[in-house]
Amino acid sequence: MKFMIEWTYVTPKKKEMVLTSDFVSAEEALILAEDFEKTGRVKEIIFYDERRIAWTKKELIKLLKELETEPHDIIAYFDGGFDRQTKKAGVGAVVYYKQNRQPFRLRANAQLQELQSNNEAEYAAFWFLVQQLEQLGVHHLPVTFRGDSHVVLNQLAGEWPAFADEGGWLDRIEKKLKKLGIIPTYEPISRKENSEAHHLATQALNDIIIASTIQLER
Known part of the structure; x- marks a missing residue:
């Protein structure tokens, strides 16, 4: 499955802006999200699948574990x-x-x-x-x-x-x-x-x- 990342970024002056990524694999999306979080300026991260259904980071990690046992x-x-x-x-x-x-x-x-x-x-x-x-x-x-x-x-x-x-x-x-x-x-x-x-x-x-x-x- 592929996911688009939507994250709320907070600037040094506390201004918020919503940014989005291209669709990438679930594994790559999680790696990118972790990199974003390391900046310390991410307020919220949401993952959207190709059906535009929203997933939290916790839900996406759980999904990947479940998919390992399914085709x-x-x-x-x-x-x-x-x-x-x-x-x-x-x-x-x-x-x-x-x-x-x-x-x-x-x-x-x-x-x-x-x-x-x-x-x-x-x-x-x-x-x-x-x-x-x-x-x-x-x-x-x-x-x-x-x-x-x-x-x-x-x-x-x-x-x-x-x-x-x-x-x-x-x-x-x-x-x-x-x-x-x-x-x-x-x-x-x-x-x-x-x-x-x-x-x-x-x-x-x-x-x-x-x-x-x-x-x-x-």
């Missing part, structure tokens, strides 16, 4: 594939995250029926990814979403308009993200950069189902 620093990839002949869809999801100060990777896929196009498979893949995050216990945290479906990501970001048949998927996804309190960042990438999720979607089309979580080397 955080999350980067999530998705991809969907569709076979026109069989009318089957394959969806793949890859989630990189940290927990208890260790890095992990989750990989999962699924084969779906009753979809109509490759485009719809991409929406279904994103929905599948969000379901994986929910099962992982991700909530009230920023998540970076990456995929080679620029349509899905740009529509979720509000950059591109959505057609009526796409709106149902988008509404479902946005409601779930809101329920989980996830703060999304959408990053369209190339097919090559999305090879892991693409491979999982292809495996699902070939009836190879994957569900694994491993701890990665540092």
